[in-house]
Structure formats: structure tokens, C-alpha cells
Amino acid sequence: MSYQSQSQLEADPDFRSRARAAAILQATSSQDAIADAILRDEGGPINAITRLDAAGPGIADKVDNGDGTIDQAKVTDADLLSLTQANWPTVAGLYPPEASS
Secondary structure (H helix, E strand, C coil), rough: CCCCHHHHHHHHHHHHHHHHHHHHHHHCCCCCCHHHHCCCHHCCCCCCCCCHHHHHCHHHHHCCCCCCEHHHHCCCCHHHHHHHHHHHHHHHHCCCCCHHC
16 A cells, blocks of 8 residues: 555545545534534544545555556545445544534
């Protein structure tokens, strides 16, 4: 895995927008403090999900073009949904109910 690719992916505006959309979609089907925070557009939880999505297993390798650039489009919507769902409990633990009220 390339930390450079992971870092570039996390900073990519298109990937960030797509990760945000996946988080919002997941929040609409969850009833917990993290969902509420995301639906209120609190940046912390969405940023945490984006960071964790970019660090997902094999994702940095998947987007690496081998020349120091990345192509965020190589991460499918299904990848993003799966990553977001897998990362949800971790992010929820970072933002307990009393912290987001």
C-alpha cells in the first residue's frame, strides 16, 4: 500500500464528495448519534469517515496509477458504501451521544 496514494485519495475533492454522499445515505437509514451529527452537517464525523474510507483495505492500491497519481473513480460506489458501513461503528465510537448534542 502507498501512503502517498492514501493521502492523495483522502484529499481528492471528488472522493471527499462521494464519501460524504455515502455517509449521508447511511445516516438516513441509521438511528444513532453519528447519523444525527452527519445529518446536521457536522464536519467531524464526515471527515473521520472519509479518512477511514481512504485507508480501507486495498483502496490506496486500487486507485494508484503507478506514476505518483491516483484515479479516485477506481473506487466504486459499492466500495464506498461497504467502507462506510464497515467504518460506521468506529466513527460512532469517536462521537458518543453526549459529544454530539
